[in-house]
Amino acid sequence: MKKVLLLSVSTMLLLSSCVTKRQFTDLQAKQKETQDLLNSATVKLNSCLEDRAAATAKVGVLESQVSDLRKNNDNLQILSAKGASSIEKTLESIKEKELKISRLQEAVTKKDSITLALVTSLKREVGINDPDIEVSVEKGVVFISIADKLLFQSGSYTVTAKAKEILAKVAKVINSKPNFEAMIEGHTDSRSYQKGLLLDNWDLSVKRATSVVRILQSYDVSPTQLVAAGRSSYTPLVDNDTAANRARNRRTRVILLPKIDQFYEMIEKEMKNLEAGQ
Incomplete structure (x- = not known):
């Protein structure tokens, strides 16, 4: 109106x-x-989506690196426990962010x-x-x-x-x-x-x-x-x-x-x- x-x-x-x-x-x-409020939520949602895209790209690179290391038994030893833990934490963080985005999307789209x-x-x-x-x-x-x-x-x-x-x-x-x-x-x-x-x-x-x-x-x-x-x-x-x-x-x-x-x-x-x- x-x-x-x-x-x-x-x-x-x-x-x-x-x-x-x-x-x-x-x-x-x-x-x-x-x-x-809906407009504000949409702005935050778009920002989250951009963050998720960047994080997903980063994970792709990390996963590719892990795959290469696993193909080479000698290089597997280079992958330290600390590095593996860091990758796991990154994956976990992305999953949490995706859950937040999903919940926000549900709130924004439910009315439509x-x-x-x-x-x-x-x-x-x-x-x-x-x-x-x-x-x-x-x-x-x-x-x-x-x-x-x-x-x-x-x-x-x-x-x-x-x-x-x-x-x-x-x-x-x-x-x-x-x-x-x-x-x-x-x-x-x-x-x-x-x-x-x-x-x-x-x-x-x-x-x-x-x-x-x-x-x-x-x-x-x-x-x-x-x-x-x-x-x-x-x-x-x-x-x-x-x-x-x-x-x-x-x-x-x-x-x-x-x-x-x-x-x-x-x-x-x-x-x-x-x-x-x-």
Whole structure:
């Protein structure tokens, strides 16, 4: 996501089942912190890989020398106990380093593996062939974008019957991933909106998000996995200069991601182990 998530605090007092600005900001901060830690881990991993390549080359030379010495009985006597011990220690050190690298690689790639499995599951469970439903992956996070016309009538935040069928499939996927969070984002176009208690597009986008959250919860999705958020018109996909473009910008996104705290703890543990030389 290219821009900071924006939430309306004042208007959300009128809405129920919606996250506070502070909760949403904390979630975004944790996600950024995790991404920064992942980048740091990747740098360390690349450094370790370079060290391993150099050490492996050194071992190749040493092993070749040992092989030559063993072919010559006279030269075998030159290979002292100290030299043999040094080679054994070098081999042992490389094995330990390879184990560290393997553990770090597992930590870094685990999230991507989970994401790939989730995308496969989503494409199977959700009507991905529908052009109004898009599944994408950005920075290890899965996004399901559902066009506004599939979910709501114009200017309404009441979920349509057809949308409930789609959300039932999304709920099934979320329920199969209890360690994932699902953030529901409402997006509008840039045209001004005001109706009843809804003052503007902020209100409309948040209200649509909470409507989807309630539908998902009715399909037994745990409320502890759900986050409702409104983005108003401030993160458009395209310019709002034509009716077709405005239709593209009116959408609801379901964002599926591993719980940030769990992933952060996993990476932090591996980083500490690497620094401690374990």
